[in-house]
Amino acid sequence: MASLKLSPSSPISIPKSSGYVGRRGVSFIVRAEQSPSSSSDLQDKCERRRVVVTLGVVAPWISLLSKAPASFAAESKKGFMSVSDNKDAYSFLYPFGWQEVVIEGQDKVYKDVIEPLESVSVNLIPTSKQTIKEFGPPKEIAETLVKKVLAPPNQKTTLINASEQEVDGKTYYQFEFTAQARNYTRHALGVITVFNGMYIISVIMTLKHTRIQCNGSKWCFFYCAGKFYTLTTGANERRWEKMKDRLHTVVDSFKITV
Numbered sequence: 001m002a003s004l005k006l007s008p009s010s011p012i013s014i015p016k017s018s019g020y021v022g023r024r025g026v027s028f029i030v031r032a033e034q035s036p037s038s039s040s041d042l043q044d045k046c047e048r049r050r051v052v053v054t055l056g057v058v059a060p061w062i063s064l065l066s067k068a069p070a071s072f073a074a075e076s077k078k079g080f081m082s083v084s085d086n087k088d089a090y091s092f093l094y095p096f097g098w099q100e101v102v103i104e105g106q107d108k109v110y111k112d113v114i115e116p117l118e119s120v121s122v123n124l125i126p127t128s129k130q131t132i133k134e135f136g137p138p139k140e141i142a143e144t145l146v147k148k149v150l151a152p153p154n155q156k157t158t159l160i161n162a163s164e165q166e167v168d169g170k171t172y173y174q175f176e177f178t179a180q181a182r183n184y185t186r187h188a189l190g191v192i193t194v195f196n197g198m199y200i201i202s203v204i205m206t207l208k209h210t211r212i213q214c215n216g217s218k219w220c221f222f223y224c225a226g227k228f229y230t231l232t233t234g235a236n237e238r239r240w241e242k243m244k245d246r247l248h249t250v251v252d253s254f255k256i257t258v
Contacts, residue, residue, distance in 0.1 A: 080249065083108060084257065085122075089195065090229060093253040094120050095246050117186050118243060120233035120250050127228045132171050132194045135228075138162035141192065142175035150190065150232055151179035170195070170256050178237065187244075188234030189251045196226025197258065229256070 080093040088107060095118075098110040103121070111119035135141050142162040151157045162175040172193045179186045233250045235243040 077249070077253075079246070080253075082253075083110075086257075088124060088227065089256055089258045090122065091253070091255055091257050092120070092122070092231060093250055094233075095250070115236065115239065117184065117234060117236040118239070120231065122254075123230045125228045125230075127194060127196070127226045129194050129226060129228070130196050132173055132192060132228075134194070138164050138173040138175065141173060142177070142190070145190070145192070145230065146175070146177045146179075149230075150177070150188070151186075152181075154181075156180040167255065172254070174251055185237040186234050187237045187240040188232055189247050190230065190232040191251045191254045192228070192230050193254075193256060194226055194228050195256045195258070229254075 077093060079096050081096055081098075082091065082093055084091040085108065094110045095112075098112050098119070101109050101111055103109045105123070106121045107124050108122040109119060110121075129135060132141070139159070139162040143159050146157045146159055156179070158178045158180075160176040160178065162173060165172045165174060170193060172191055174189070174191045176187075176189050179188065231251065231254045233247050235247060
């Protein structure tokens with residue numbers, strides 16, 4: 001395991017990758033920190049705090065609750081589909097016509113079936129950090145991810161730019177890079193962020209998906225382990241000029257939804 005110190009106080013350990021989302025759609029797997037284990041799936045990730053509340057107290061939070069499936073796609077901006085993952089609290093857009101594929105180690109992957117380098121993937125790893133800033137500045141983090149995680153070691157990578165954005169009180173790092181293989185170059189965009197906060201889950205949803213009860217209360221609060229989110233998208237360099245506006249739309253659309 002290679003240990004990379006991204007800032008004086010924020011080391012991150014990244015194991016050697018088993019593969020990458022690229023020409024053949026093979027995944028990479030990243031584990032930065034191990035969250036505590038316990039008896040249920042949700043408790044593997046979250047430290048539960050049971051709070052009995054009245055309807056009047058919970059009312060301001062109702063907009064955060066959803067009875068929709070944990071993840072779904074729907075029509076959104078013209079030419080794009082919207083993905084909303086209620087379980088992991090994020091959403092993004094992807095170009096209409098891309099198909100969802102299942103790749104080990106990735107939370108979500110959509111790709112063009114004709115142009116295999118045109119894809120978007122979302123990866124989640126646990127972290128105890130509160131914001132992405134605790135890992136270091138945008139350029140430093142982006143260079144580490146590009147060289148160590150987002151491209152195979154036999155490809156020549158170039159970080160083109162990296163920047164910081166604040167949206168609804170949350171910090172996101174965006175970056176652009178290329179990864180040059182022997183027969184092709186992939187031009188890619190990425191966005192990363194950290195969320196470490198509180199979810200509110202209805203008892204009905206809890207019983208259905210996790211079988212955890214809340215002692216008869218109508219609502220449960222869960223303080224969940226933080227997540228480091230990485231979304232990457234890209235295309236073959238020869239198609240970059242045609243695809244870049246759509247790919248920027250994908251990256252700009254990524255948001256934490258709680």
